[in-house]
Amino acid sequence: MTDFKIVGDGFQMGPINLTVYDSQKLLVYGPNGGGKTTFLLGILGTLKTKGSLMIDDVEISSLHIEKRGVAYQPANPVMIPNLKVMEILKLADPDYDNGLIEELKLGRLLDVKGSKLSAGQARLIQILAVLFSKAKVALLDEPYSFLSEEYRNSVFELMMKSKKIVITTAQERDERFDTFLHLTHG
Amino acid sequence: MREKLLILPLYFIIAIFLIPIVILFYLSGLSGIVTAFSDKSFIESLALTFLAAIAATFINVLLGTPVAYSLARKLVRWESSAYDLLLSPISIPHTVVGIMLLITFSPISPIYFLTKYMTVVDTFFGMVLAMFFVSAPIYIMAMKEYFERMDQVHELFTMSLGNDRLKTFIKVVFPMSSGSVMRVSMISLGRALSEFGSLIILTYTVTLAPLFSFVSPATVFIWYKYEVYGLLPALRYSSAMLLISMLLTLFLYLASKRAD
Numbered sequence: 001m002t003d004f005k006i007v008g009d010g011f012q013m014g015p016i017n018l019t020v021y022d023s024q025k026l027l028v029y030g031p032n033g034g035g036k037t038t039f040l041l042g043i044l045g046t047l048k049t050k051g052s053l054m055i056d057d058v059e060i061s062s063l064h065i066e067k068r069g070v071a072y073q074p075a076n077p078v079m080i081p082n083l084k085v086m087e088i089l090k091l092a093d094p095d096y097d098n099g100l101i102e103e104l105k106l107g108r109l110l111d112v113k114g115s116k117l118s119a120g121q122a123r124l125i126q127i128l129a130v131l132f133s134k135a136k137v138a139l140l141d142e143p144y145s146f147l148s149e150e151y152r153n154s155v156f157e158l159m160m161k162s163k164k165i166v167i168t169t170a171q172e173r174d175e176r177f178d179t180f181l182h183l184t185h186g
Numbered sequence: 187m188r189e190k191l192l193i194l195p196l197y198f199i200i201a202i203f204l205i206p207i208v209i210l211f212y213l214s215g216l217s218g219i220v221t222a223f224s225d226k227s228f229i230e231s232l233a234l235t236f237l238a239a240i241a242a243t244f245i246n247v248l249l250g251t252p253v254a255y256s257l258a259r260k261l262v263r264w265e266s267s268a269y270d271l272l273l274s275p276i277s278i279p280h281t282v283v284g285i286m287l288l289i290t291f292s293p294i295s296p297i298y299f300l301t302k303y304m305t306v307v308d309t310f311f312g313m314v315l316a317m318f319f320v321s322a323p324i325y326i327m328a329m330k331e332y333f334e335r336m337d338q339v340h341e342l343f344t345m346s347l348g349n350d351r352l353k354t355f356i357k358v359v360f361p362m363s364s365g366s367v368m369r370v371s372m373i374s375l376g377r378a379l380s381e382f383g384s385l386i387i388l389t390y391t392v393t394l395a396p397l398f399s400f401v402s403p404a405t406v407f408i409w410y411k412y413e414v415y416g417l418l419p420a421l422r423y424s425s426a427m428l429l430i431s432m433l434l435t436l437f438l439y440l441a442s443k444r445a446d
Contacts, residue, residue, distance in 0.1 A: 074339050087357075
């Protein structure tokens with residue numbers, strides 16, 4: 001991103017100049033209200049932006065959400081209430097990796113509707129859907145919240161193994177990531 | 187004590203609504219309702235009216251829901267003008283609606299070369315069209331407000347996975363909205379059922395072979411009984427229709443609760 005600014009009602013974030021390479025994992029960290037979610041929503045395309053935002057030399061800032069190649073896990077751990085987990089995962093990839101689901105001991109959830117999931121289960125399915133999708137960039141907003149210690153480690157491993165560019169938010173810096181963006185003032 | 191001043195109008199309005207209903211049922215009595223339901227011509231009239239109102243409501247759901255969603259998400263540049271235009275039938279007197287539709291499909295219409303293949307006078311199509319005309323603005327207005335209030339998190343999530351807006355609407359938004367669609371349909375159906383002004387001009391009697399032959403819409407039927415036979419028969423038919431409408435409303439309300 002070059003001279004990338006996010007413009008809202010009475011605020012502006014940026015300009016941000018940042019280059020993230022293939023498969024790189026970027027951690028956006030900072031305190032509450034620092035602008036981490038705003039940064040993700042700017043990349044997703046739900047907020048007005050200025051400047052350049054490119055993926056693989058293609059300018060995506062004027063593209064609709066579904067064409068950007070940017071999959072988003074929202075901070076709110078809610079899941080599409082009327083669809084079964086299996087149907088939700090198929091929205092990401094009709095041939096999703098069932099082996100991984102079994103490995104994570106989530107097979108029993110496949111026939112459960114989104115409305116019946118706990119916050120932690122919904123969070124896991126959100127992350128899996130994002131990582132299963134064909135998007136080149138995964139935006140994960142506070143992915144560890146609502147997860148048990150065991151699943152936090154599993155999610156971290158999945159993120160690191162993923163071929164996508166993963167942009168994650170957290171309150172604290174985590175040295176296991178390779179690139180950092182510190183946001184403090186929104 | 188001062189709070190009661192806020193609640194007081196509630197009792198007043200409920201009384202205004204409820205007292206005439208109770209008086210209607212009281213004066214017609216159970217025997218009056220039974221007499222009305224044993225009249226074959228009234229049953230035919232009710233059946234025709236409900237069939238047409240359900241058809242108009244179905245068209246509202248089919249066309250009005252995507253329209254309301256498009257307006258709520260500002261998918262059209264002239265969203266504000268489009269919305270004003272779609273709401274304008276609310277302020278048109280319904281007898282005028284009847285006359286407008288009548289002339290649009292008549293030989294004096296400048297677009298008669300297009301409309302001559304469709305007959306609205308005394309047809310089921312004309313009845314559904316008039317009911318749709320008067321109920322669609324209410325449906326669109328209520329559904330637009332619902333979509334505006336709806337949390338968009340599921341839509342954004344689904345679209346970011348690579349699904350276009352149409353697929354997101356069909357797979358996620360519409361099924362999630364089924365409870366509200368039913369609740370708003372109930373209001374829309376009620377509006378269609380109660381239509382009189384345009385129907386008396388357009389479809390005084392309807393023929394739809396083999397189901398209906400010279401059958402009047404229920405509101406026209408009741409008006410005819412009142413004009414020709416006086417208050418007592420009109421009371422019976424009115425309370426019978428009100429009873430059916432209330433039962434239908436209750437059924438749809440329970441169905442929408444279940445859909446939630």
